Amino acid sequence: MKHILFRLLAILVACTAVPAAQAQDPPNILWITVEDMSPNLGSYGDTQAHTPNLDAFAREGVRFARAFATAPVCAPARSTIITGMYATSLGTHHMRSVGWLPDAVRPFTHYLRAAGYYTTNNHKEDYNFETPPGTWDASSTEAHWRNRPDPDQPFFAVFNLFTTHESHVRAGPAYERDVADLPPALLKDPDTLTLPPYHPDVPAVRAAWARYYNVITKMDREVAALLDQLEDDGLADETIVFYFADHGVGLPRGKRWLYDSGLHVPLIVRIPERYRTAGQGTPGTVEEALVSFVDLAPTVLNLAGVDVPEHMQGRAFLGPDLTPPRRYVYAARDRMDERYDMxxxxxxxxxxxxxxxxxxxxxxxxxxxxxxxxxxxxxxxxxxxxxxxxxxxxxxxxxxxxxxxxxxxxxxxxxxxxxxxxxxxxxxxxxRAAQNRWVEETKDVGLIPEPILRAMEEEADLPAYTLVRQQEVPFARMRDVALLWTEGPAAVPTLVEALQSAHAPVRYWAAVSLGNLGAKAHPASGPLTDALADPSPTVAIAAARALCRMDQPDEALPVLVQHLRGDRQWVRLHAALVLDEIDDQARPAIDAMKAEMTYRDDMLADGKYTVRVLNRALNELLGTDNEVR
The missing domain is CATH 3.30.1120 (Arylsulfatase, C-terminal domain)
Structure with a gap:
């Protein structure tokens, strides 16, 4: 019955997604995802972790030793997971932002639903774009495979466990609730832990790591409960189960960082024997090949017998007809809340x-x-x-x-x-060459400053992905100009020339590079003063920063204040960041900065990122200790 239903539904929607030939009933697929966690499991060799259930699960499945997130923070990483595309190609790379998917790009669950799957998400989405209609049959705290109207319908179900999130590692009510039912004997003694060498060995840090391991123990039990539900429903032999984390540990130098501590994640997949392709899925094995988050969507579609759309940028690593293993994995960090750092x-x-x-x-x-x-x-x-x-x-x-x-x-x-x-x-x-190729081949829109990118989208009425493929966008030129200042004062003439580019992102990076040189770029002060009137506010702000770094703030400060008072969220943030950077030079703007310390309900997150930066700048200038959300 299940096989017949799947075939009928697949034929009805053949124009949307064409399933590959199926020799048997399609598998159910369960994803168990966790937050902010590196491979700190017993099965990965961490003797400090108490994870008996996941260790047993690893013995039943395949443990992937080299699985990596594409971003060290949740929203950009989840954008890639759900689309099979790099966030830096889609324009969903900042934390947080609201990107815009092109019509041809849908979350991969659309293709599963078209092929007859019942899809559920419980319950975090956080994709950095508005979830398109039709992504899920159900996405809520009540979503469950048990709610599908036909028990013979194949399902793809996601359960997002929040227990290991950085907010739960802090001492407080959330942590206390998490560990309330753990036997005292399982709670970690902070004094027995081995810390990473990049953290200070002090009691508060030891206590934080102990809390982290304790919530991992709690999470291990939550995973076991989900696996027990599969068993209780008689579905364990019909369901492929993935377990993975959305990025690395939620402590400094982990989450938000491109080191392995921020990108390396646990990934374990259990495949019932009936769904194993030859040479894959043998219980208790370890796979050393590189796996990227951009590969997850193609892999699920391949296992489900659904053709992988050509726009996806990853490769299937399980199932039939695999392409050669990847040589590299790639990752990106851009704006993290209120601070940019590409x-x-x-x-x-x-x-x-x-x-x-x-x-x-x-x-x-x-x-x-x-x-x-x-x-x-x-x-x-x-x-x-x-x-x-x-x-x-x-x-x-x-x-x-x-x-x-x-x-x-x-x-x-x-x-x-x-x-x-x-x-x-x-x-x-x-x-280095591999990184340069990836930036150009994937059209990394992180090289386009956020306010300029959003303005380009608005003007063209196109999402970033489509825009940069229809218009001439000089990615290599932007990259080279961004790095040109490292050649020293000899680069000034070339940078001054770049200030005249027809492309606003090139002009922006030219102004930033000149500012980085500071007084050494003094011959460029005239062109930079002219750039204060650039039609792109972001370029004008970068020029103002450069002049301040040359100790010429008089004409620059009014430009910064003007754009701080504007209505474009990311332009305001750029202006606030420069005011924070220039320290005492910003004193004449204190009153203007105070006036903009207001939350705005017409902006993402109520405009809190600009408020945070201004608060930090004012605390430094005034010697205060004001706190904001």
Whole structure:
């Protein structure tokens, strides 16, 4: 009956999604996703973790040793998971933002539904775009495969477990609720834990790591409860089960970072024998091949016997007719809440390369959310007292290197940068070239400043993905100009020329690069003054920043205040960030900054990101300690 129903539905919607040939009933598929968690499971070799249920699950399935998120934070990562496309291609790469999907791109559950699947999500979405109608049959705290109208209908069900989220690792009511039913003997003794070398070894940090391991123990029990429901329903032998995390641990230098601590995730897949392709799914095996989040959607469709749409950018890693394994995985970090910091990473099975497009910014920019945690407070205190361990101290510098290269086999914590070592020159150039190719081939819209990108979308009435494929957008030129300042004053004439580009993103990066050079770019002060009237407010703000860094704030400050008072959210944020950066030069603008310390219900998140930046700037200028949400 189940097979017949699936076939009839598939024929009816053949124009939408054409299922591949099925030799048997289609599998049910269950996703169990968890928040903010690195591979801290017993099955991954972490002896500090108490995860008996997931360890047993790993013995029944395949443990993927090299699975990586495409972003170290939830919304951009989930954007990729649900579409099978890089967030940096779709324009959904900032945390948080509201992107716009082109008509041809749908969440992969659309194709499953068209092929006869009942799809449910319980319950977090957080895709950085408005969920299109038809994505789910049900998406709520009540969504469950048990609610499908026909018990013979195949299902794809997602359960998002929130227990390990960073907010639950903090001491407080959420954490206390999570661990209330755990036997005291299972609660971790902070003094027995081994900490990573980039965290200070102080009691507050040890306590945070103990809480993290305790909520993992709780989560392990929640996973077991879901697996028990499958067994109780007699569906375990008909259901492929995926378990994975949305990115790495929710502590500083994990979540929001492109190190493995932010990107490496657990991924375990259990495939009933009847659905195994030859050589796949053998219980208790370990798969060493690289897997990226962009591969999850194609893999589910392939397992379900549904053709993978051509626009998807990943590859199926399970099921029939696989393409060759990938050589690299890629990841991106862009705006994290109120702070921009464009970073890109590429990793092979051994080496990790990180390109910092804004190395003039510190590793640890002040961000409201992580600063509330005890680990970030301990890092700040240790930096002030000069007591941090070397691996933590290197992250407290006011600037970053342009590039980092790590041998993850010899240096799993990624603390020894090999980028300047001659012995690794060939590796560096290979990985750098891979990153450059990826930026161009995927049309990485992270190179287009957020206010400019949104203005381009609005003007063309097209989503970013379509826009950059229909218009001439010089990705290589933007990338090169963004990095040109690293060549020093010799780059000034070329940057001044770039200030005249017809493309606003090129002009923006030219102004930023000149500002990074500071007084060394003084010959460009005239063209930068002219750029204060640029038709793009974002370029004008970047020019104002450059002039301030040349100690010429008089004409720049009014431009910053003008755009701070505007109605475009991301333009306002750019202006606020410059006012925060220029410190005492911003004093004449204090009254204007105070006046804009208001939440706006016409903006995403009530405009709180601009409020946060202004609050930080005013606290620094006035010696206050005001807190905002």
């Amino acid at each position: 970073q890109r990473a590429v990793r092979d099975e051994r080496f990790k390369y990180i390109r910092y497009y804004e190395p003039f910014k510190p590793f640890y920019q002040y961000m409201n959310t992580p600063e509330q945690g005890v680990v970030m407070k301990a890092l700040r205190q240790g930096a002030a007292e000069g007591t941090l361990p070397p691996a933590a101290e290197r992250l407290m510098t006011p600037t970053k290197p342009r590039e980092e290269l790590f041998d993850t086999e010899a240096d799993p914590f990624e603390t020894h940068n090999l980028a300047d070592e001659p012995a690794y020159r060939d590796v560096l150039e290979r990985m």
